[in-house]
Amino acid sequence: MSANPHLSRRGLLGMTAAVPLALALGGGTAHAADSAYAMVYFTESTKLGDGTDYGLHLAVSPDGLDWTPLNQNNPLVTPTAGALGLRDPFLMRKQDGTFVVLATDLKGTDWNYNSQYIHVWDSADLRTFTGYRRLKLHDMATHSWAPEAFWDAGRRQYAVIYSSVNSSGHNVIMVNYTTDFVTASAPQVFFDPGYDVIDGDMAVGVNGYNYLYFKKNQTLVGARSTTLNPGSFTEFSTGVAHGGTEAPTLVKSLTSGTWWLWGDTYTPNGVFCAWQSTGLASGTWTALDQRTYTQPVNSKHCGIAAITAAEYDNLLAKWGAPAWNRLKSYNHPSRYVRHSNYLGRIDAYPVEPYKDSLWTLVPGLADSSGVSFRSVNYPTRYLRHYDYALRLDANDGTSVFAADATFHRTAGLADASWSSFRSHNHPTRYIRHADYALRIDPVSTTTERQDATFRVGY
Template structure:
């Protein structure tokens, strides 16, 4: 089967709680390079994703990138705008995947689908070549089969026994249900005939592989709305055996990601745009502990993502090219699923995700009354700033008065509940801090442990 050449184009659990060890189940797609558990990854990371928000105000079917130094806290690049968008096929992508190739360059692949019409059938996937994840060239549609089915969530890994890359994806074959298929290729231009890579006998999608972890390969996938794991000492089609039960929040989960950072494995999953993360120090046990949501923050509006380690120079060059966001979000310490936002001109914290998502984006500017302080300028209503009025936080237009400037100025200090986070003390009422109470943002004196937690926030993106 041949690729169809086209013109080239440049182009991260709920509220905080105690985490119990849970037997794993897996869904989604990911392929990490070969490494043993002792070879801890300390390099930076890139995340690839498309974007979605509940009312589709933030939905975009182009390739989005974010970077991280720990695979937990993420910074979107290019102001969270796409860095490249497909120009053929369905005109949009889902489920993007980045493969670091044997030669040090990259291949980017994605599902050929714009929107949510799951009945669409296509044998094609989107493919780009990239030397450095800053340019995306040789764009093409790659045909994988002649079956009357979709071709979802492509991933790939190097199979040294074959001297070829294995390209895995979800499709319905003659079994009548979704299985993980595989083709082999050396150049992502032409591929071998498809064959079944893994079929547990029931419908599965979103296969992702952690390769050669102490001699064992681990395949995670979405099965029965949960994340399930299989393993094999071989990479041969048909060699994997399920060894975990299902892992999922209420309502189900998909799009798993496996990422190793500093000797810890993380399993991410997408539950309708909200990412959950679990962790383990030993993939062989099949048990995972829920990661404290304080510890990780997904990029704004990210959906069905992929995570890969990258060299420091690639990270540095990506940041230099695409830039840091000109805005921040603020995450609650004791309700880490909630973020600052404005609603009807009042400040509050609400659970992510929500629309308009732009209500949660803030520009931290020098304090209006004192440039050594900080003021919170609304990104989507830039003439307005958060200020206190009768001790409530409001979003009001700057009237140019001294009183307004003082009410809208705060001192950023070490977090009252955690010094690695932040708290914000009023400029003109220095005995009071911004805190949430009944989910509303207000200005209060802080005297209890609960209040200290209410007044602690993380600056994030």
């Protein structure tokens, strides 16, 4: 059954009579009609300033790789108890087809704040969030970090796993069992390999195995077991990392046998990285080309679940796509178009201040069939060329400025699924980067075509 294309990120567990035409998953239930994904996350800028918000954020994707943040990348709900903020949100479709959200009770980076509780919301459709409460997990003088859940069919209960320091003196993965996410059983140690581990993420019932990925030192490592019993998992995989990496998230492709492993890096800070594998049994992963995926701006420690096409459409209708865009470089896909000291350039994500990389694409000032790039944080200024270099200038209302700030979007010169931008008043020249600075130049070589190709996204 693990080859079924309609799996959520938690993997198959078995059939359930409670949800017709559906599959019961490790993290909940995936409908046979699932064809898209939803992501929950919080936001944190590298300087903990503008762009940081410890509320619940939501994004959607048709393919699990290219994400559209909803509600202008603003939170949908924020905790009203405990630390009054969250980290590490997790999203799961329950056995009855509705959703539950779990999150760490922590605002900011006060790692000495110890909460025995986690935040919980219910949601029928991810358009409303109800029943907010905190679920108590233990009485220990320690934290309850990165809660996640999966359905344990043998116990007919949900298992809530999370990181805490127990009598061992180091972080272990704990587990409590619940039927309603209102009350829970006493805690047990779920996984203690004898060293510090946090951020457990499960894929259940994949070809006879259950998989647990977690952070070990600065890498993401997997363990597996043929049962879901606490203490039964054994480490087996090759570790992966991009700098210091945490927050593993396993995602099953809805259209192939591919698995993805998302990781959240903190050196460099704030970057999602993704790896892929043709099967979890191998325990090996290959890094994905950054051209193939994006993350919501400033997003941290995500949780991903499969949704239907109708749910995807309804979420976009309810919350809306951003009114702004980001432009990713084709041949430097870790870099985005931004302004710095009023000059146009491409810089590595994350950009500070992040709004320097946000653009409102408006009808061309000189020709409405073209496009002009208006700065989000300097809305009277536009990208325009001057002596062929791109810079951010205030619109002076002249026809010369309008022409300099107007470009015609074409199929990408290096990849037709991306975009290139031809100058309105110098039609043999295109926007391209050279030594990371933006300018308009004639384009003829393979490298120049790549320099002049961008992905317009969020």
